[in-house]
Amino acid sequence: MDVHEDTSIAIDVEDVSKQFRLGTLGEHQRITEAISSKIKALLKGGASGASQGVKDFWALQHVSFQIRQGEVVGIIGHNGAGKSTLLKILSRIVTPTCGRVGVRGRVGSLLEVGTGFHPELTGRENIFLNGAILGMKRSEIRKRFDQIVQFAEVEQFLDTPVKRYSSGMTVRLGFSVAAHMEPDVLIIDEVLSVGDQAFQNRCMGKATELGTQGRAILVVSHNLAAIANICCRAMLLDHGSIVLDASPKQVIDRYLQGMRADTGTVNWNTTSAPSSDRVRLHSVSICNAGRQSSSHQVDIDQPICIRIDYEVLREDTINTVQVQLKDENGVYILSSANAPSMSLTQDDFFSKPLSVGRYRTECELPANFLNDSRYVISLFLGPEIGKPTIRCENVLAFSVLDTGAMRKEYLGSWYGPVIRPRLAWSTVEAPL
Numbered sequence: 001m002d003v004h005e006d007t008s009i010a011i012d013v014e015d016v017s018k019q020f021r022l023g024t025l026g027e028h029q030r031i032t033e034a035i036s037s038k039i040k041a042l043l044k045g046g047a048s049g050a051s052q053g054v055k056d057f058w059a060l061q062h063v064s065f066q067i068r069q070g071e072v073v074g075i076i077g078h079n080g081a082g083k084s085t086l087l088k089i090l091s092r093i094v095t096p097t098c099g100r101v102g103v104r105g106r107v108g109s110l111l112e113v114g115t116g117f118h119p120e121l122t123g124r125e126n127i128f129l130n131g132a133i134l135g136m137k138r139s140e141i142r143k144r145f146d147q148i149v150q151f152a153e154v155e156q157f158l159d160t161p162v163k164r165y166s167s168g169m170t171v172r173l174g175f176s177v178a179a180h181m182e183p184d185v186l187i188i189d190e191v192l193s194v195g196d197q198a199f200q201n202r203c204m205g206k207a208t209e210l211g212t213q214g215r216a217i218l219v220v221s222h223n224l225a226a227i228a229n230i231c232c233r234a235m236l237l238d239h240g241s242i243v244l245d246a247s248p249k250q251v252i253d254r255y256l257q258g259m260r261a262d263t264g265t266v267n268w269n270t271t272s273a274p275s276s277d278r279v280r281l282h283s284v285s286i287c288n289a290g291r292q293s294s295s296h297q298v299d300i301d302q303p304i305c306i307r308i309d310y311e312v313l314r315e316d317t318i319n320t321v322q323v324q325l326k327d328e329n330g331v332y333i334l335s336s337a338n339a340p341s342m343s344l345t346q347d348d349f350f351s352k353p354l355s356v357g358r359y360r361t362e363c364e365l366p367a368n369f370l371n372d373s374r375y376v377i378s379l380f381l382g383p384e385i386g387k388p389t390i391r392c393e394n395v396l397a398f399s400v401l402d403t404g405a406m407r408k409e410y411l412g413s414w415y416g417p418v419i420r421p422r423l424a425w426s427t428v429e430a431p432l
Helices: 031-043 047-051 083-090 123-133 138-152 167-180 190-194 197-212 224-230 248-257
Strands: 009-022 055-068 072-076 098-103 107-110 185-188 216-220 233-238 241-246 265-267 279-288 297-299 304-312 320-327 332-337 357-365 374-382 390-401
Touching: 009 083, 009 216, 055 083, 055 098, 055 216, 055 241, 072 083, 072 197, 072 224, 072 248, 083 098, 083 107, 083 185, 083 216, 107 167, 123 138, 123 167, 138 167, 167 185, 167 197, 185 197, 197 216, 197 224, 216 224, 224 248, 233 248, 241 248, 248 390, 265 390, 279 297, 279 374, 279 390, 304 320, 304 374, 320 357
Parallel strands: 072 216, 072 233, 107 185, 185 216, 297 390
Antiparallel strands: 009 055, 009 098, 233 241, 265 279, 279 304, 304 357, 320 332, 320 374, 374 390
16 A cells, blocks of 8 residues: 655545445455355345345445554544444455555554464464564564563463463453554554553553654544543544544544433434344433433432343343443543442342343442533443443433532532542540
8 A cells, every 4th residue: 555755644544435235245254154144045035135135334434534653543433433444444454445545664453352363373373473464574573572472461371372361361462462563553443441451551651652653553442531641633433434633632522522411311223222142222321319201410419320221132141231430531430330249239130041021220329429520421231241242332421410409518510539429527526
């Protein structure tokens, strides 16, 4: 791919669009998926069945931008906005339907857990394999080998096949290889969220370091605080188009303002609902505890209820629910789940097989706990806590209002942190 004559431009994307045909065999599909789809088509009545329900879907439309050497750029947007498709095009995994893409120099990508790894090979062998794929000489890989292993913290598992690694170990090694092979362009997808917070911080620090060395870094993340801290620029992608390319603060503000917060609830129909093969999400809503009606504005003096409605699609399904809360700057405040270790009350349905049907799970925050401010909810459903099959990042925003209905002291938002619990205080006479 050629780039613009300006040698300071590392990535040049010009009027790029990407179209997929839903209901047909897609490009780069796994052979097992292709065989399964073909069998289903034959069972439905031959080859004609394969074309039923086919429709065109534009994942990207007329996307244009440039990224210069040394820039660390973040991309944010709702699920399905086209972020992953764009990164796959830049990584040369997917070809655009139309438009022009130019990337200057060596590209290091981390798009999925285990990207570029062979599961049967050991960690040591995969380091050399990845280096060779990136065009590195064996001597260059050896030179950086110790740094890669130390950063990934997998020394004792180096000679273990990668198929026995946890997802966290795999992503640590993958990022370490991609970052230490000194790529001219480093592309990072949301896969970093698999790692723990300490490792995520180290990754972001490494990305900043590479940017100061003149590398171009492109980061896709729902961690808005990380985007604000490490990026010099951000882009907001919505329905396949870039709607804003500006400073991280401007882009994050626009993203949060665009969230559906006017009714206090988000509902999905059957076709649009986030789902897995076992569970389908129907709605998420916010209200003061004890009230049936939802509102995007809740009273600080009353407990706050986060309500999740979902449907179990297959018998004996185990489903756990986890919520994360962030402030309006994207800073994580808390994470909670319907697990006994994270809840004050026992959820009788936690970690137990469920029958097919509709269910409602609620999480209650105490009164006078959050400050007078705006907050964002992320929601995760799956068979285990920490391993969701349904991820709804930044799904709903709401505001906590200090109405002063039960108090006569200072009203409004208090200076300081977003958590503002009402604590027990007392004064007694002390002996002289």
